[in-house]
Amino acid sequence: MKRLSILFLLWSMVLGVNAQSVSFTFKDGIYNPSLKQTMERSVSSLLSEVNRAANNNGSLNLSSINMTSNAKASLNNLWDNFHFKCDESSYSENCLTAVNGYEIRGISVTLKNVDATYKGEVNKELTISTAKDGQITGVHMALANNVYNYVVNSGKDVTDTRRRLEILKFVEDFRSYYDEKDLEALRNVYSDDALIITGKVIMRKAMGNDQATLRPEIVYSRQNKEQYLTNLARTFRNNKYIKVKFDAIRVKRHPAKDGFYGVTLHQNWQSSNYSDDGYVFLLWQFREDENGKELPPVIHVRTWQPDMVGNQQLSPSEVFTENDFFIP
Structure with missing residues (x-):
């Protein structure tokens, strides 16, 4: 009986190892x-x-x-x-x-x-x-395969396709930094002069026909890099988990500035204390040093806008793009 027990234990251990092995x-x-x-x-x-x-x-x-x-x-x-x-x-x-x-x-x-x-x-x-x-x-x-394939296949030439592959990798990494609450990685990906714009829907009082009504309106707040990261650190501390999903991506090469790409993402944010849906726009720059060696790309602009204003979908024409920001 003792021998059978030992054999059963050994067999159970083998099964456990096999169940874990990939x-x-x-x-x-x-x-x-x-x-x-x-x-x-x-x-x-x-x-x-x-x-x-x-x-x-x-x-x-x-x-x-x-x-x-x-x-x-x-x-x-x-x-x-x-x-x-x-x-x-x-x-x-x-x-x-x-x-x-x-x-x-x-x-x-x-x-x-x-x-x-x-x-x-x-x-x-x-x-x-x-x-x-x-x-x-x-x-x-x-990222979802349909999103990944759409962006890659939208490249106009070999160089553009290579850039899009890079952007997709950085987008996957970028999203994971929020999931992982990796504040240092986010600090490195934003340029020191990064502009952060966040939209919020408020109800504005409007007068008409001698009576007041409330209508939804987006107001925008502006932060610099350090303000944004300080507020983000607080969010990380106050939430047990954060899960960010991008289910649509638009990548557009800047028409006038070489190395600049506008990336528009439809984002679903879920955390233990809060959730929302909206559009994130990133102005990304690919850089080289004086010897022509590629440097890690940086984000100069990040915006967020809610995808619903009241009971109306935000118009695509109102979503920020690379053409909305001056690049010196």
Whole structure:
């Protein structure tokens, strides 16, 4: 009987390990056998660790996984807000060439143990970014595939398509910074002279036919970078979780200023204390140093406008664009 108990315990342990283990392989897109093997091993280890932590409702142990320190910190921040588990025990995806390395998409996961106030989707996909040597540099929740494909296929030429791919990656990273409450990353992505404009609907009294009526109107407040980040830090502290979703994206190259792109996003913001829907506009600049080396892009303008004014949808002509701001 004692022997049977030991065998049952060992068998249970094997089943537990198998339930957590995830295998990842590439279908296509990478042709260096050594690098391919290195990346497959790293991604498999990462996804297996995600499952182990999710099953145990515990913390991630990323110490043995080939990831940058920033990628580990970012993923741990995300994990503090949301636990998730892989939907499959094996994945086989294409390797996509990115600007500074490679990208893996299509890793389906399910959010676990979400707060009762959370009303968003629990089925998500991960995007995993790596450097050219295969080291993992980022793990983020992905944009919806239909949004991603629409933006990429709207490029007018090779350079524009490459920029759009960069923008999509930065948009995914940008959104994740809010999910992860990563104030330092947001500080780095906004330029020092960034302009932040936020709209709010108020009811304005209007006179007509000798009687007063109330009509909805958007009023705008203006902040600089430090004011915005100070207020955002307070929001991060006061909310157990934050989940940002972009379900529509418009990317437009500035007609007169090289390197500037306007990005308009329809945003759904959910947090434990507040939720809203509106339009976010970002004026993004791609830069180079004096030697022609690319620098990280920065955001010079961020605006937010509610998508409903009273019971009326905000007119597309009223949504901010790159043409609404002077670029010296």
